[in-house]
Amino acid sequence: MQKAEKKLRVLMEMRPALDGFYGIPQETRLLCGVLSTLPELELSGLLQMSKRGVRGGVYGNAALSEAERVHRFARVVVSLKGSSALDWKGDVIEWLDDLWQTWRLRYAAWTGLGRIPLGHFETRYFRDFIWQELYGRSLPAADREQVLLGDYRVCGYPWRRMHLVGIERAQVLSHSRYPVLDTQGLDVFVAQTPFPGRVSRGTALVVHYHDAIPVLMPHTISDRAFHQASHFQAMAANVRSGAHFVCVSEATRRDLLSLFPEAEPLAHTIHNMLPTHYYPAEPAPERVADIVRRHLHGEFEGKIKGKAKVFRLARAFGSEEEKTAFYARTLGPDSRFILMVSTIEPRKNHARLVEAWEALRGAADPDLKLVLVGHIGWDYQTALEGFLPWIEQGSLFLLHGVPADALRLLYRQAVATVCPSVGEGFDFSGVEAMRCGGVVAASDIPVHREVYGDAARYFDPYDTNSLVQVLRQMLYHEDAAHTQGALRRAGAVQSTHYLSENILPQWQELLWRVGRPTTHGEYLTRCT
Numbered sequence: 001m002q003k004a005e006k007k008l009r010v011l012m013e014m015r016p017a018l019d020g021f022y023g024i025p026q027e028t029r030l031l032c033g034v035l036s037t038l039p040e041l042e043l044s045g046l047l048q049m050s051k052r053g054v055r056g057g058v059y060g061n062a063a064l065s066e067a068e069r070v071h072r073f074a075r076v077v078v079s080l081k082g083s084s085a086l087d088w089k090g091d092v093i094e095w096l097d098d099l100w101q102t103w104r105l106r107y108a109a110w111t112g113l114g115r116i117p118l119g120h121f122e123t124r125y126f127r128d129f130i131w132q133e134l135y136g137r138s139l140p141a142a143d144r145e146q147v148l149l150g151d152y153r154v155c156g157y158p159w160r161r162m163h164l165v166g167i168e169r170a171q172v173l174s175h176s177r178y179p180v181l182d183t184q185g186l187d188v189f190v191a192q193t194p195f196p197g198r199v200s201r202g203t204a205l206v207v208h209y210h211d212a213i214p215v216l217m218p219h220t221i222s223d224r225a226f227h228q229a230s231h232f233q234a235m236a237a238n239v240r241s242g243a244h245f246v247c248v249s250e251a252t253r254r255d256l257l258s259l260f261p262e263a264e265p266l267a268h269t270i271h272n273m274l275p276t277h278y279y280p281a282e283p284a285p286e287r288v289a290d291i292v293r294r295h296l297h298g299e300f301e302g303k304i305k306g307k308a309k310v311f312r313l314a315r316a317f318g319s320e321e322e323k324t325a326f327y328a329r330t331l332g333p334d335s336r337f338i339l340m341v342s343t344i345e346p347r348k349n350h351a352r353l354v355e356a357w358e359a360l361r362g363a364a365d366p367d368l369k370l371v372l373v374g375h376i377g378w379d380y381q382t383a384l385e386g387f388l389p390w391i392e393q394g395s396l397f398l399l400h401g402v403p404a405d406a407l408r409l410l411y412r413q414a415v416a417t418v419c420p421s422v423g424e425g426f427d428f429s430g431v432e433a434m435r436c437g438g439v440v441a442a443s444d445i446p447v448h449r450e451v452y453g454d455a456a457r458y459f460d461p462y463d464t465n466s467l468v469q470v471l472r473q474m475l476y477h478e479d480a481a482h483t484q485g486a487l488r489r490a491g492a493v494q495s496t497h498y499l500s501e502n503i504l505p506q507w508q509e510l511l512w513r514v515g516r517p518t519t520h521g522e523y524l525t526r527c528t
Contacts, residue, residue: 007042008515010035011183012190014045014152015159017134018080021375021401022428023343024210027248027272028192029138031208031507034273034500036147038508045134046189047076047121048155053098055079057119057154069122076121076154077129101157102165108179109165115182116162116197119154140276155181162196163230166237175240176233187515194234198241204514205243207235209267211425212255213347220347220423222378239263244514246507248272248426251447268510271451272426273503274495277404278435281412285333288413291406292371293327295399300376302384311384313398315391330369330394337369337397338471339414339438341407341429342421344384345377349420349443349461354386354396356467361395364476370396371410411436415475419443422461426451431498434491439484441470451498455490457483 012035017028036043047054056075058064064072078084084094108114123130127148135147162178170176178196183189183203190206199205214221214231221227238245239260245267247253253269297313317323331337338357342348350372357370370390390396402410411417417433419442430440430452442448443461457474460466474483496502 007040008188008512009042009044009186010188010190010511010515011044011046011153011186013048013192013195014134015048015050016192019050021137022341024192026138026275026428027208027210029135030273030275030500031190033135033139033143033147034504035507035511036150038504041511043150045150045152046118046155047080047152048157048159049080050159052079052083053094053101053158054154054156055084055094057121057156059117059119070125073121073125076119077126080133102161105157105162105165105179106168109169109177112177112180115180115200116155116157117182119156121152121154123148123151138275143276159196160226160230163226163234166196166233167229170229170233176237178234178237188511194231194238195243196230196234196237198237205238205241206511206514207238207243207245209245209247209252209256211248211252211423212259213423213425215259216255217347217423220345220379222345236260242266244268244510246270246510249447249450251445251450252425254446270506270510271498271503272428273500274428274431274435274498275404276500278408278411278432280435280437280492281408283413284409285335285413287406287409288335288337289327289331291402291410292331292397292399293323295373295402295406297376297398297400300384302376302380311388313384313387313391315394326394331397335369336365336367336415337371337413339371339373339410339417339433340420341373341411341417341432342419343374343377344372344380346379347421347423348374349422350383351386352461352464352467353418353420354390355464356471359464359468360471360475364472368415371399371414372396373399373402373407373410375400407432408436411438414438416441416471418467418471419448419456420459420461420467421445421448424448430456431495435495437488438491439474439487440491441467441474453490453494455487455494457487 012032014028016024019025035041054076056072056079058069058072075084130148131144166176166178178198181197181199183200186203188204188206189199190208192208194207214227218224218228245256245263247256247267247269248271250269253267256267257264300311300313302309302311340353361368387396387398411433417429417438417440419427419430421427421443424447430442433440434455440452440456442452442456442458444458457470459470474480
C-alpha cells in the first residue's frame, strides 16, 4: 500500500465529554462522532481527567494474559468514575503516586526531557461505559455502533496538574513550557482547548479553539486565576510550537490573532456543527406543561461568601393535585413564553432578559412566561435571587437536563428564543432554535452577526430598552406575524450552514493538510 493510501491516524482529546451537557462537551462529542464516519481516518480518543489521575491501561508491549489486560482496562473505568483505592493503604499509594507525577512533570517541563507515556484502552469490553459516559448525552442512538469502533489512549496525568507546572515555570522564567506527550505513530492530535503539553516529532497539534473569553473577559469566568493563566500560557506555548488553531467562528479567530498575530498562517475557521437531534418541528403546545414540570430544578445548595445557602428553584405546592392543575392551566396549549438556553453565569446576561421580560409583562402581555434552560454555573447569586419571586409566582421556570427531543419542541413553541450574551465563541442556542423552526432575538455582538446572519433580530446587550423594543416589534407589532414568518424562513436556510454534511468536509481536508502535508495533493486528487 502506498503511503498516500494509508489511513490518517488521529488522536482526539475526549476529556470535556466526561463533563457537562452543552458547550464544549457537546462539541467534542459531535466532532468525534462525525470524524468516526470517515473511512480514511484511524480515530482514537484520549482519556484524561481534569483533576484526578487515571489508573490502569496497558503500557508498552508487555506479555499479559487476556484477563490481566481486561483488569487493567477496568481500572481505567473505575478511576474515571471516582477513586480507585480500596482502603487507606491504597489512598496512601495514590497520594505518593500523585506526588511522583507532579515532580516528574516539573522535571519534564523545566528540562525539556522525558515523555508522558500513553496507555491503551480497548472499547470492546466496555461499550456501555463508553457510550453512556462519552457520547449518549449528545449523539442519537443510531450513531452508537459507529462511535464504538474506535479504541482509546490513556493519559494518567491530570490535565490541571500539567497546566500548573507550565504556569510555575512561566512565573520564574520568561515563558511557559510543558511536557511532551508521547504521540509517536500518530499524525494529528486534536485538543479541545489550549493544551498543556507538546507532541512528538511527526505529530501535528491542532487546537480546536472555542473562544478567548478566559483572557479577554476574565471577570466572567470561574476559578479566574487558574483559568486565565492556564488558558493564556498554554495558548502562548501552542503558538510557539507551531500548532494549528481551528476556530469555531471568524470572530474567535480575530480574537486569537489580536493576541498572537504570528499565528495567522496557522489559524483556520471551521464553524461548529448542529446535532442531528434538531430539525424542523411541528408545534406541540400540549407537551409544554409536561416538559417543564419534568425538568424543573429543585432545591439548589449554593455558597454565598463561603456560607451555604439553599435556593428553592421551583414553586411549592400543597398537594400533587394542586401542582397538576397549576401546570395544566399556566402552560396550557394557549400559553406564550420566551425561551433562553444557557448555563447560569455572568457572561450570559440573564438579568438583562429578566428586566426586559418584566417590562413586557407590565406594558403589553401580563401572561407572558419565561422559560430558562441551563445548569447552575458560577457567580449565580444575583441571577437566582432575581428569579426567585417570579418562580414562586409561577411565571418563570428554571429547567435543567432537558433532552434534545423535548428542547426541540420548546424551541419551536417559544414565541422567541433570546440569546443575550455579552461574549460568545459560537452560541449554539440560536441556530438550534432556527433549525427547529423558532425565531431568534440576539445580542448585537460580532459572533452573533456572523453565525446568525439576517435570520435574527439584534439588540444592545447593555440596554434593556433595546431588547424590549426588539421583542415588541417581533411579538406585538401589527406586522409581527409577517416578521416571524420571514425569520423562520431565513433561519431554516441559515441553520443549514452548520449541518454536519457541510462542516465535515472542512475538517476532513484540514486534517489531511496538516497531518500528511507531503501527500495532501494526492489526497485531494482522489477526493475529486
